[in-house]
Amino acid sequence: xxxxxxxxxxxxxxxxxxxxxxxxxxxxxxxxxxxxxxxxxxxxxxxxxxxxxxxxxxxxxxxxxxxxxxxxxxxxxxxxxxxxxxxxxxxxxxxxxxxxxxxxxxxxxxxxxxxxxxxxxxxxxxxxxxxxxxxxxxxxxxxxxxxxxxxxxxxxxxxxxxxxxxxxxxxxxxxxxxxxxxxxxxxxxxxxxxxxxxxxxxxxxxxxxxxxxxxxxxxxxxxxxxxxxxxxxxxxxxxxxxxxxxxxxxxxxxxxxxxxxxxxxxxxxxxxxxxxxxxxxxxxxxxxxxxx
Amino acid sequence: xxxxxxxxxxxxxxxxxxxxxxxxxxxxxxxxxxxxxxxxxxxxxxxxxxxxxxxxxxxxxxxxxxxxxxxxxxxxxxxxxxxxxxxxxxxxxxxxxxxxxxxxxxxxxxxxxxxxxxxxxxxxxxxxxxxxxxxxxxxxxxxxxxxxxxxxxxxxxxxxxxxxxxxxxxxxxxxxxxxxxxxxxxxxxxxxxxxxxxxxxxxxxxxxxxxxxxxxxxxxxxxxxxxxxxxxxxxxxxxxxxxxxxxxxxxxxxxxxxxxxxxxxxxxxxxxxxxxxxxxxxxxxxxxxxxxxxxxxxxxxxxxxxxxxxxxxxxxxxxxxxxxxxxxxxxxxxxxxxxxxxxxxxxxxxxxxxxxxxxxx
Numbered sequence: 001x002x003x004x005x006x007x008x009x010x011x012x013x014x015x016x017x018x019x020x021x022x023x024x025x026x027x028x029x030x031x032x033x034x035x036x037x038x039x040x041x042x043x044x045x046x047x048x049x050x051x052x053x054x055x056x057x058x059x060x061x062x063x064x065x066x067x068x069x070x071x072x073x074x075x076x077x078x079x080x081x082x083x084x085x086x087x088x089x090x091x092x093x094x095x096x097x098x099x100x101x102x103x104x105x106x107x108x109x110x111x112x113x114x115x116x117x118x119x120x121x122x123x124x125x126x127x128x129x130x131x132x133x134x135x136x137x138x139x140x141x142x143x144x145x146x147x148x149x150x151x152x153x154x155x156x157x158x159x160x161x162x163x164x165x166x167x168x169x170x171x172x173x174x175x176x177x178x179x180x181x182x183x184x185x186x187x188x189x190x191x192x193x194x195x196x197x198x199x200x201x202x203x204x205x206x207x208x209x210x211x212x213x214x215x216x217x218x219x220x221x222x223x224x225x226x227x228x229x230x231x232x233x234x235x236x237x238x239x240x241x242x243x244x245x246x247x248x249x250x251x252x253x254x255x256x257x258x259x260x261x262x263x264x265x266x267x268x269x270x271x272x273x274x275x276x277x278x279x280x281x282x283x284x285x286x287x288x289x290x291x292x
Numbered sequence: 293x294x295x296x297x298x299x300x301x302x303x304x305x306x307x308x309x310x311x312x313x314x315x316x317x318x319x320x321x322x323x324x325x326x327x328x329x330x331x332x333x334x335x336x337x338x339x340x341x342x343x344x345x346x347x348x349x350x351x352x353x354x355x356x357x358x359x360x361x362x363x364x365x366x367x368x369x370x371x372x373x374x375x376x377x378x379x380x381x382x383x384x385x386x387x388x389x390x391x392x393x394x395x396x397x398x399x400x401x402x403x404x405x406x407x408x409x410x411x412x413x414x415x416x417x418x419x420x421x422x423x424x425x426x427x428x429x430x431x432x433x434x435x436x437x438x439x440x441x442x443x444x445x446x447x448x449x450x451x452x453x454x455x456x457x458x459x460x461x462x463x464x465x466x467x468x469x470x471x472x473x474x475x476x477x478x479x480x481x482x483x484x485x486x487x488x489x490x491x492x493x494x495x496x497x498x499x500x501x502x503x504x505x506x507x508x509x510x511x512x513x514x515x516x517x518x519x520x521x522x523x524x525x526x527x528x529x530x531x532x533x534x535x536x537x538x539x540x541x542x543x544x545x546x547x548x549x550x551x552x553x554x555x556x557x558x559x560x561x562x563x564x565x566x567x568x569x570x571x572x573x574x575x576x577x578x579x580x581x582x583x584x585x586x587x588x589x590x591x592x593x594x595x596x597x598x599x600x601x602x603x604x605x606x607x608x609x610x611x612x613x614x615x616x617x618x619x620x621x622x623x624x625x626x627x628x629x630x631x632x633x634x635x636x637x638x639x640x641x642x643x644x645x646x647x648x649x650x651x652x653x
Contacts, residue, residue, distance in 0.1 A: 079498065104498065105498045105499035106397055106470070106496050106498065106499075107434070107470050107496065110404070110434035111434045111435060114434050115435060143593060158541065159538045159540065160537055160592050161540030161541040164592055164641070184539055184540070187402050191400075213543060215399075216399040216400075218399060218400065233544075235540050235543040236547065238528075238546045238556065239546070240526070244524075245524075245526060245539055245542075246540075246542060246543070246561040247540070248498060250539055250543065255417065259547075276544070
């Protein structure tokens, strides 16, 4: 696994909000099922002293860190305050931050991500579903019931499309090592390159499914950076130019980042690209026949 | 959201960047009091929210004598289907040299990227391909409020030094206005000094509120209506309506429609928490598109309650056929409710899309 395991103590910011509370419940149900530590503390300014599903809530991240062994966090706070939350956590010494929050202004994200980097902290997201290492740890909002432990890594800019692909893999009997949703915004912390580097150092991961979409060229940069066998899928072949397709980052601008040219570049690098999600399991099997 | 040219020019003018003397007029008659200030030859530019306006006949040259007549002519035109309601009448500059300057958000570096080239005035993409060495590039640090002088020197190179101040000022605009793009093309030298002959500003949609914008003009009316419900919506022009949850899955559903030979009418991402009322609004909204013959609903997620979704689809009660793929909790209840009312529910996205394409043809 990458980013965390059973022993990882997780903090949730925005713990007393509707989403935070709901997902602390689900994350800890998963932790209980796999024998992990799960969410050990929550933070909501002004709500210190409360409990959410038995998890103590603190006013600041530093207070939570003083009383608990914490190395990762999940952020559910609203967009206007989310960048501040990222910086507070990085400053307090948290190593991995998962920012679920959508609609954070890009300039705020750029600042928070640059600051976190300076503090030596990795940010996953924003605008992402988080990550899940089957049998180990869940940090985020992915539906745990779809996953199966195994040795295929998955990296995706999307949420539900990732679940679709994981569901296809699991039904085909192909387990996953870690599934990471890196987020649908134009500026995100961990990119394909960063996650692939982690997968490269993870003995459990033998191949990676890379799920991209229109906008930018992070997929190609990722594919170029790794020796791991890859299968890819790119969403948005039918997306018109200059229209944001749901995600702030899913836009073909100035004739760049369209699906067809992305697919062509990936294929040129020797990466097989599925034309629809249901083809992915078979292509992964082919990969294992050839490489692994 | 892209600002109109006169708005972008007002913003950079306030920041201290020289722009040509210009006046916004809403009728040809409003030009009269400005004729003295505009001089013998000036430019009339239609302020429409559409790209490529020059080639589409949206920019006309005019003079003192024919100014009013030319303005009338431009007001009577349609630029790519849009009526001309506002014209920017602008002084013509005595241009000596054209430069290109832009600041964007670089996705790979996650930082602002500043580009400057002495080969301005032409298409920057072409320069980037043919003479990449002619483009000076600098990555700025988003934690700093200013660009350090050494970076300015690297950018400006042998161009006039005044351009350095303009770069600093444009960078401030980029930060303060939550811009995704701040571009001056061309930035020109004239006997009177350096001017921004054109300006382009794109404001981050996620920062429109704090920038004082209350509607996003880049959206169509139906797209705005969808935004009120919290949906992401994009209008397309096929016969198959699409409702999904999550941008990636919804995009993938559109692609699958194309894969099976159909054409999607829209992109609609209902977002998180597909309660019955939200689903009802989504189905009605897509059903109200005249070209829609059939709707594909593709909802997936551990926390989606299928009975809630089924309730919403049934409550929408639209005349078109609705084909559903649902995966989540209470799947059996949802299926029973839908089949009882005669709706079709299939197990995979391939199956629903294939079926919809067959119905639409």
